[in-house]
Amino acid sequence: RKEVEQDPGPFNVPEGATVAFNCTYSNSASQSFFWYRQDCRKEPKLLMSVYSSGNEDGRFTAQLNRASQYISLLIRDSKLSDSATYLCVVMRGSNYKLTFGKGTLLTVNP
Amino acid sequence: DVKVTQSSRYLVKRTGEKVFLECVQDMDHENMFWYRQDPGLGLRLIYFSYDVKMKEKGDIPEGYSVSREKKERFSLILESASTNQTSMYLCASSLVRVDQPQHFGDGTRLSIL
Numbered sequence: 458r459k460e461v462e463q464d465p466g467p468f469n470v471p472e473g474a475t476v477a478f479n480c481t482y483s484n485s486a487s488q489s490f491f492w493y494r495q496d497c498r499k500e501p502k503l504l505m506s507v508y509s510s511g512n513e514d515g516r517f518t519a520q521l522n523r524a525s526q527y528i529s530l531l532i533r534d535s536k537l538s539d540s541a542t543y544l545c546v547v548m549r550g551s552n553y554k555l556t557f558g559k560g561t562l563l564t565v566n567p
Numbered sequence: 568d569v570k571v572t573q574s575s576r577y578l579v580k581r582t583g584e585k586v587f588l589e590c591v592q593d594m595d596h597e598n599m600f601w602y603r604q605d606p607g608l609g610l611r612l613i614y615f616s617y618d619v620k621m622k623e624k625g626d627i628p629e630g631y632s633v634s635r636e637k638k639e640r641f642s643l644i645l646e647s648a649s650t651n652q653t654s655m656y657l658c659a660s661s662l663v664r665v666d667q668p669q670h671f672g673d674g675t676r677l678s679i680l
Contacts, residue, residue, distance in 0.1 A: 544610075553615070
């Protein structure tokens, strides 16, 4: 099993759609979880941290299921500006090293 | 806002050259990291440093070395550049807390001819 595995995508959705990304991780000792977004030819930028109780930031909702080692990101009311690659990121234990998923490309169409 | 600055956006070097990539952060972060990103392979950790003069190998350290003489600066060195080191190189920094994310620089697109 890969350390971090994401939906391969790509996802093409119309504006206003709801889209969900899923991610699984293999290391049960993982302590911290994040979603990053990366625009074409740019650096990854933190979208949101993922907490055990689930968390929401505007149109974005992140969920964590430690028992199933599963993370999700839900984007509601998609905007054209949401078009990017979304990276699921897991911290390996307590040594600050991050493992990145390969990313899922989202294209929001007018 | 955290600012991580990489010295060059684009760099072209020749096979066998010694190449230095510089990274500076302005937030007094203890941890600094070097990654490379290749299509289909995602981001892979080359080296990281959790303190001045401290370094630890990442997943793909072969052909690279690093230097951290000052807290704010972390350098990646390609001892003898090869064509398979053509890639996007990304520097990141973070605080020493497990719940803290890493903040990335703009990246250096390095081509080895």
